[in-house]
Each structure stands twice: as C-alpha cells, then as structure tokens.
Amino acid sequence: MSEAELAALLAEARACRLCAAVLPLGPRPVIRGSTTARLMIIGQAPGTRVHETGLSFNDPSGNRLRDWLGLDRETFYDESRIAIMPMGFCYPGRDPKGGDLPPRPECAPLWHPPLRPAFTGVELTLLVGSYAQRFYLKGRKGSMTETVAAWRDLLPEFLPLPHPSWRNTAWLKRNPWFEAELLPELRRRVAALL
Secondary structure: OOHHHHHHHHHHHHOOOOOHHHOOOOOOOOOEOOOOOOEEEEOOOOOHHHHHHOOOOOOHHHHHHHHHHOOOHHHHOOOOOEEEOOOOOOOOOEOOOOOEOOOOOOHHHHHHHHHHHHOOOOOEEEEEOHHHHHHHOOOOOOOHHHHHHOHHHHOOOEEEEOOOOHHHHHHHHHOHHHHHHHHHHHHHHHHHHO
C-alpha cells in the first residue's frame, strides 16, 4: 500500500462516527503512523487527556511505556518509525466502578483488518493489555499474565505487554521477571528496529 492510500484510509478512520451516540465526549478517533513505521503499538483506548490532545499515550501511562521502550517523546511520536493504533479509537467513557470503560467493541473488528496490513513496514507489534492480546491472539487461552509470560513464543511478530497504567504497579511487583527478562529484550528489539 502506498503512503497516499494509507493516508486516505487513516482519514476515513479519523472521520468515523459509528459510536457517536454512545461516546460521552463524542468521537475523536486517535490513530497514527506511516507505511515506513517498523514498530506498531496496539493499546486499549484513549483516556480523557488523549481525547483532549489527540496524542496517543500522552499521559502517565505513556511515560511508563516510553520508559519500558527506552524511548524519548520525540522518537516515540515519530510516525515514520512508530505506528500507534488502539483497540478503540475513541474515549469510551468512565466506568462507574473506577477507571475507563473497555474499548468500544465495534471499533477493532471494523478498522483493524484494513488498517494493520496497510502499515507495510511494521516488523514488531506490541500488544499492550488484554484487549489487544485477546483480539490478535485468538484461540490462545490464559490470563494476561500467562500471555505476557509466554512472550518468547509470540516473537518475532508480537510482543505482549501489560497495560502501563499505575493500576498495574502491584502486578509489576508480583512479576519481577517482566523487568528482569522481558524489558531488556524489548528495549534491544526496539533499538534495533528504530
């Protein structure tokens, strides 16, 4: 796919209003990338700050993710190197129990099949959180912890990560292998790609 064809597809996705009636802040699809991007990050859905700014991972979770990747903001937001595509392109709203609601279920089945292959330069896709892992690793059984622990089995195409939210701080403490084993390999692969 050419860069112009990808740009047209991204414009179409950014104009999507499929879920407008149920989005508390209205639609504002957030997705970025280029055919030259070699790394793709598939996350959950924008939070309120990302909705306001239109910039993926522009929040404390993004700070932690950039630390995990060993990247500064400038490199992280260089669309010629990194594509970012959440499971839900728009802010889904607040969960009354705390945190944000899950990504809208209509979004990924509609947009991921035409978009992901359009990023023709991608060599590694990071599956950030259980929503991305379930969608892309269909048929794989087990918890998010089991999926991330099996990261070696999913390379070279995918590398699963927990969501970098502060809510997962306790998970990180319970799973020291993530920092000791997975993060060095993640940083090595990202540095080699970029």
